[in-house]
Amino acid sequence: MFSVNLKKELEAAAAYSVSAVAEHLLVDDPEASVWFVNTCLLQERQIKKQKQFLKQTYSEEQVRAICIKYRLRCLPVNLFRGVMDAQVPAKKVSFESEYKEILEEKIDPRNYRIVAPSELFSVAYGNLDPLLLYRFTHQGNIYYKFVHQWGGDLNRWRALANYPLRSMNYLSMCTFLVWLAVIFPLCLILPGLSMSSAIFVSIFLLTGSLLCVHSFFTNRHGQSQTSDRIWDSQPVI
Template sequence: MQVDIQKQLLKQRNKHNKGVDILQQVQEVLAQDSAHETAIKNALVDNTTNLEHNTLNLDLLETNRIFHIEDIKNICITYRLRFLESYLFKNDIPAEAISKIKQLEKAHNTTLGGFKIMAPSKLFRLENYDDPLLFAPIGNGYYYLIHKWGNDLSVWRKWLMYPFRNLDTIIVSTVVAAILIALSFPESYYHPDYKTTQFIFLCFFWFKVIGFCLIFFGVSRGKNFNSAIWDSRYVNR
């Protein structure tokens, strides 16, 4: 004798749902879920309240997702990233991130806000001063990483952005570049009696050329050091 599992499921359901309109019940659940999702999306795109603290149950948090603002700042400076409010993010927030927010809110019985995103400048709608990692604040300078999406950063980005971290790194980088350029000149370029002197003057010359180019293009394009822009919402500050 065989058992029809579908019929058994129907009997089991009917025991607990006598007189209940199943379709209406499903519609209500879906409507509530849709409203919840809409509320989360609104909180992400209209995040102007500057909420600095979300009430979460620390026992339910994953420790490898908790980061202090100083750690976030150091990574932003190293890789020339920005850490800004989610409403400034130009691209769509992925559905998986929305789902994780819903799970967190349900698990912690709370409504999250104050979302921030760490990403390269080009992914944000930056304002003019003259006129992907999703975080939520949990208080005392700590942030909880909710979701990471998109492609990983190039392994070379750290070194390509090294000169722009601060004034010291740009001077060091300029000196190293000037020395490397001077070393690239052939031996026949130098006079045997003045080789050291010529090398020093050549390094100094290239140091001035590179330094001038960096200052000229940096100022003309409104660029600033990583340490100054990591949490700035302006293009040229």
């Protein structure tokens, strides 16, 4: 009953808050511990603020993945053509005053980004779901901190409808699957077609389909318009 489990003691000590330790020191020796108390309380507040900051902070890869999945864009605020929520200015002020000490760089208004469907950067649709993020760099990596959200929700079918457009590989694969779905009925409809002729016709149709699809989703500058390419690129006029 008098034994001590060091592991449990260490766990209990780790769970003991800094402010509680500071309070005990203050009671024991008020004059000698004022500086320590203030320092500990300040550190604890900073840690809490950092944890709060990290709760809704996302890596570039996480933002990129959601943009590709739902064919969204992550672009500067000045390119947004949708309806800007009235709370955005207040949210920016609140964000800047609360987290300016945590960010290693000076808050730059040009680093605010809107994550929204592509059409919101060309035509004003106000019924979709934009996100306001702040883009910053930490140790060479890019992160996005959530600031505000408004508008209606995206339809879940958007991910399925834009599945072939995630990348050129997805587009080619889906074109190939559609080609398979078409070629088999053709073989049944034209049973007199020889094997060599059927192979030639099928390859011709597949090649033509791939060329048409790729050219349709390539702009006049030769750049791919699939989601993995456009998620953070400005619309080409």
